[in-house]
Amino acid sequence: MRCRTIPVMTSSDTDYDVVIVGGGVAGCASAYHLATDHDVAIVERGQIAGEASGLAAGLVAPTLFHGSHPDVARYANQWFREFDGTQNFSFHERPRIEFIQPDSEDVARERAATLSDEGFPVSFLEPTEVEREYSRFDASRFAGVVEYADTGWVDPYEYTVALQKAAEARGVDVFRHTPVSDVHVEDGVAEIELPERSLSAEYCVMATGWRTREFLSEYIDLPIRPFHLQCAMLRLEEPLDDTFPLGRVAREELYFRGELNGDLLVGGGEYLEDNPEVNASGSGTDDEFRLHVASTIPTVIHGAERAEFVDGWSGVDAATPDTLPLLGSSSALPDEIVVAVGLNGLGMVNSPIAAEAVRSYITGEEPAFSVEQFAVDRFEDGAADFDLRGTFEMEGAGR
Numbered sequence: 001m002r003c004r005t006i007p008v009m010t011s012s013d014t015d016y017d018v019v020i021v022g023g024g025v026a027g028c029a030s031a032y033h034l035a036t037d038h039d040v041a042i043v044e045r046g047q048i049a050g051e052a053s054g055l056a057a058g059l060v061a062p063t064l065f066h067g068s069h070p071d072v073a074r075y076a077n078q079w080f081r082e083f084d085g086t087q088n089f090s091f092h093e094r095p096r097i098e099f100i101q102p103d104s105e106d107v108a109r110e111r112a113a114t115l116s117d118e119g120f121p122v123s124f125l126e127p128t129e130v131e132r133e134y135s136r137f138d139a140s141r142f143a144g145v146v147e148y149a150d151t152g153w154v155d156p157y158e159y160t161v162a163l164q165k166a167a168e169a170r171g172v173d174v175f176r177h178t179p180v181s182d183v184h185v186e187d188g189v190a191e192i193e194l195p196e197r198s199l200s201a202e203y204c205v206m207a208t209g210w211r212t213r214e215f216l217s218e219y220i221d222l223p224i225r226p227f228h229l230q231c232a233m234l235r236l237e238e239p240l241d242d243t244f245p246l247g248r249v250a251r252e253e254l255y256f257r258g259e260l261n262g263d264l265l266v267g268g269g270e271y272l273e274d275n276p277e278v279n280a281s282g283s284g285t286d287d288e289f290r291l292h293v294a295s296t297i298p299t300v301i302h303g304a305e306r307a308e309f310v311d312g313w314s315g316v317d318a319a320t321p322d323t324l325p326l327l328g329s330s331s332a333l334p335d336e337i338v339v340a341v342g343l344n345g346l347g348m349v350n351s352p353i354a355a356e357a358v359r360s361y362i363t364g365e366e367p368a369f370s371v372e373q374f375a376v377d378r379f380e381d382g383a384a385d386f387d388l389r390g391t392f393e394m395e396g397a398g399r
Helices: 025-034 062-066 070-083 102-117 127-133 156-169 209-215 287-299 347-363
Strands: 016-021 040-043 096-100 122-125 144-148 173-175 182-186 189-193 198-206 225-235 246-249 254-258 264-272 308-319 326-328 337-341
Touching (some): 016 025, 016 189, 025 040, 025 337, 025 347, 062 070, 062 347, 070 347, 102 122, 122 127, 127 144, 156 347, 198 347, 209 225, 209 308, 209 337, 225 287, 254 287, 264 287, 337 347
Parallel strands (some): 016 040, 096 246, 198 337
Antiparallel strands (some): 122 144, 182 189, 189 198, 225 308, 246 254, 254 264, 326 337
16 A cells, blocks of 8 residues: 555535445445544445345355455454344354365365464365265265355345445435546545535545446556356255355356245356446346256255246446455545445455455554555556456365
8 A cells, every 4th residue: 555645634624524436335334434433425326235236145255265364354254243233234154165176175175274274264074074064965076175164144235235324323424316427636635526516525435346447547447347247046845944054166156055035046157248337237147147057056956956946137246357356546546536346246245344445545544454465556557458257266266
């Protein structure tokens, strides 16, 4: 994070200390974190959680996705347990199993051992152990699984709205159905242009997903690209119970979790999106994804052969070249503009991480973890033209 002078907040000179553009999970979490000692507003073009956040699968696995930075994983793990119960929000603790291909076994075992040595409840299970502990699975064609015992899931809409309500309880103003036409800085003040007025602030946080690249194109070519994610809901003949874990078969690019009503949610079907605006607020699933789910899930879950497809949807999120978000500012941006984008389909997991990084940048406080790996300037020029890597290719995926 680059050095800068931290200004003294002067609310009388601006409408707000901080205006956050974007009412998704990153924007609402950032507002909640800042509102204890800042005058904050959220400006959302539609409804809260109306796009990518509300269409997510809701999986929470900080140790899996941030285990290479243990302090980040610990912070996020603790956050969800502490926020549980706020504004009627529920964090559903469930273990998660990552199915490991035979040619990835050595790497998976080493990663499990490393995370265990760091104090995380992670272990490698042989196929026979998997089927004994989780009888609904067929692990016979795998080397085993890596089991994470500190994971869980949230209802993504419920969680985002709980953050919004908790932020409002701390005094945050929320402008719904209010599109922003422009963001710029004049004389050290961020100006956010709305349809009938403008808002001024000491800082503007851009939590606008894939749209952020166009918003800030005057200053920087952000390395983010829109990509498509899909979810299918299946109803099995025998409903799932609350012992059913989260899971993923990375080589098949599918992940899953149970619903409270016993249905099975399956996610995947990711690809770069050429027309993000068309599908941003949600659309159905495509035939290729449904066929892939239908042919793959029964090979892993007993009793899924006759599962009924009961619902399906998709949305658009922002990807980065290395699957980690962009958090903070850049040498190419005015100090008054902060970004919290590129959540790579991991908005729930990354929300408290983004909020802590944003707060640290604005206040100058020491963050709870190193934020260097999230630096906006970590890529070379031209990095905005990249292929979708996806979280299925992250370390520990077991492909």
